[in-house]
Amino acid sequence: MGEIERTLGGDGGRLPVHHIGEELLLDYAAGATSEAMSLLIASHLALCPMCRQQLAELELVGGAMLDALPDDECDEASLDAVLARLDRDDVTPVQPTAPVAADPAVDGILLPEPLRSYVGSDLNKLGWKRRIRGLDECVLPVGGARVSLMRIHQGASMPKHTHAGNELTLVLTGGFTDARGSYLRGDVAVTDQHVDHQPTADLDEDCLCLAVVDAPLRLTGRMTRFLNPFLRI
Amino acid sequence: MAFNGMMSIDTSTAQPGGREALDRALVAIGAERDRAAFALVFRHFAPRLRAFMIRGGCDRGDAEEIVQDVMVTVWRRAETFDPRQASASTWIFTIARNRRIDRLRRERRPELDPNDPALVPDAPRSADQSLALSQDTRRLESAIATLPQEQRDILERAYYDEKPHSVIAEETGLPLGTVKSRLRLALGRLRKEVRDHG
Numbered sequence: 001m002g003e004i005e006r007t008l009g010g011d012g013g014r015l016p017v018h019h020i021g022e023e024l025l026l027d028y029a030a031g032a033t034s035e036a037m038s039l040l041i042a043s044h045l046a047l048c049p050m051c052r053q054q055l056a057e058l059e060l061v062g063g064a065m066l067d068a069l070p071d072d073e074c075d076e077a078s079l080d081a082v083l084a085r086l087d088r089d090d091v092t093p094v095q096p097t098a099p100v101a102a103d104p105a106v107d108g109i110l111l112p113e114p115l116r117s118y119v120g121s122d123l124n125k126l127g128w129k130r131r132i133r134g135l136d137e138c139v140l141p142v143g144g145a146r147v148s149l150m151r152i153h154q155g156a157s158m159p160k161h162t163h164a165g166n167e168l169t170l171v172l173t174g175g176f177t178d179a180r181g182s183y184l185r186g187d188v189a190v191t192d193q194h195v196d197h198q199p200t201a202d203l204d205e206d207c208l209c210l211a212v213v214d215a216p217l218r219l220t221g222r223m224t225r226f227l228n229p230f231l232r233i
Numbered sequence: 234m235a236f237n238g239m240m241s242i243d244t245s246t247a248q249p250g251g252r253e254a255l256d257r258a259l260v261a262i263g264a265e266r267d268r269a270a271f272a273l274v275f276r277h278f279a280p281r282l283r284a285f286m287i288r289g290g291c292d293r294g295d296a297e298e299i300v301q302d303v304m305v306t307v308w309r310r311a312e313t314f315d316p317r318q319a320s321a322s323t324w325i326f327t328i329a330r331n332r333r334i335d336r337l338r339r340e341r342r343p344e345l346d347p348n349d350p351a352l353v354p355d356a357p358r359s360a361d362q363s364l365a366l367s368q369d370t371r372r373l374e375s376a377i378a379t380l381p382q383e384q385r386d387i388l389e390r391a392y393y394d395e396k397p398h399s400v401i402a403e404e405t406g407l408p409l410g411t412v413k414s415r416l417r418l419a420l421g422r423l424r425k426e427v428r429d430h431g
C-alpha cells in the first residue's frame with residue numbers, strides 16, 4: 001500500500017527531502033527562470049509544501065520590494081484611461097477555479113501540474129525513444145533548455161557523467177540512488193559540474209523523471225554515444 | 234467609502250493604516266466592482282508599478298502599457314484575491330511579474346495549480362509550529378531598508394531587474410558563492426520578520 005501512496009501522491013503523498021534550493025527558488029519568485037526551469041520548479045512545488053512555504057515568503061519579499069519603490073504622483077490621465085477601458089473592453093471578471101473532480105491518473109501514475117498540462121495524463125501516447133539500454137527518453141518542446149521525461153528501467157545504472165552546466169531532475173515515480181543519496185517522488189537532484197554521478201534506478205519499479213539541462217554534459221567514464229540529460233557526447 | 238464591513242480579515246494581523254485599506258479595497262473590487270476602491274488601489278500601485286517596469290528595462294511607453302494591463306488584470310481577477318493568503322502588495326507583485334514575463338519575454342510562466350489532485354497538502358502542524366506568514370509588509374520593508382547595501386543591491390537586481398543569481402554574479406564580477414551567501418544572509422534576516430511574530 002505504501003507503494004501506491006508513494007506513486008499517487010494526494011493525502012498519502014510523501015514529503016520530499018531533496019529540494020530546489022533557496023537561490024533558484026528566489027530566481028523563480030522574481031520571474032528570472034526560463035520556462036523550462038519554471039516547469040520543473042512549479043511541478044516540485046505541487047509535491048512539496050516546504051518549498052511552497054518558502055516561495056510564499058519570497059513573494060512576500062517581492063511585494064515589499066514593490067512597495068518600497070518611489071511613491072511618485074499618480075498620473076490621473078492614466079487612471080482615466082484604465083477606467084475607460086473597464087467600460088469599453090471585454091474585462092469579464094475571472095471566477096475562482098473549481099477543483100478538478102475526476103482523477104486524471106493513468107496506469108496509476110499521477111503527474112503533478114503544471115507538468116500534466118504540458119504532456120497530458122497518458123504517458124504511453126508520447127514519443128518515447130530508447131537512448132541506451134535501460135533508458136527511454138521523450139523530449140518535450142519547451143523553451144529555454146533541454147527538457148525531457150526520462151524512464152530509467154528498474155535496476156538500470158546510468159553511465160558515469162558530469163555536467164558543464166546544471167541539470168535538475170525531478171522524480172515522478174519510482175526512485176534512483178547515486179553517491180549523494182536516494183531520490184523518490186518529489187525529490188529534486190541538482191547536479192552541476194562539481195558532481196560526478198551515476199544514478200541507479202531502484203529495483204522495484206521503473207523510475208520516471210523530468211530532467212532539465214541548461215548546458216551540455218561531459219562524460220567521465222568509458223562511453224560510446226549518448227544523449228543528455230543523463231548522457232551526451 | 235463604499236467598501237467597508239463586508240470582508241472577514243484575520244484581525245490578529247490587522248494594523249491601522251494604509252495596507253489593510255488596500256486589502257479591503259481589493260476585496261471590494263472583487264465583491265462589488267467598486268470603482269472608488271479601484272481608484273484607491275490604482276493611485277497607490279500605478280506609480281510603483283511604473284518604476285518597477287522602468288527599472289526592469291522598459292521604456293516609458295511600454296511601462297505605461299504594461300502598468301495599464303496589470304491594473305486591468307487586477308480588476309478582472311480581484312474576485313480571486315484572498316487577504317488571508319496574500320497582501321495586496323504581494324498579490325499585485327505576482328501579477329506584475331507574470332505580465333512582464335509575458336510581454337517582454339513572450340514566454341509562459343508555468344505555475345502550480347492549487348486545485349491539482351496531485352498536490353501534496355501541507356503537513357498538519359501543532360499551534361506552536363505554525364509557519365503562518367505575517368502579511369504585514371511594513372516590518373519587512375523596514376528590514377529591507379536596513380539591510381547592508383551589498384545585500385540590498387542583490388535583492389534589487391533579482392526582484393527589480395529580474396536577473397537570476399548566476400547572471401548577477403557575472404554582472405557584478407562577484408564570485409557565485411559570494412552572491413549566494415549574501416542572498417542567504419539577506420533572506421535569513423527577512424524571514425525572521427515574516428514568520429510567527431504575531
Ligand SMILES: [Zn+2]
Pocket residue numbers: 016018019020044048050051052
Ligand atoms: Zn521542496
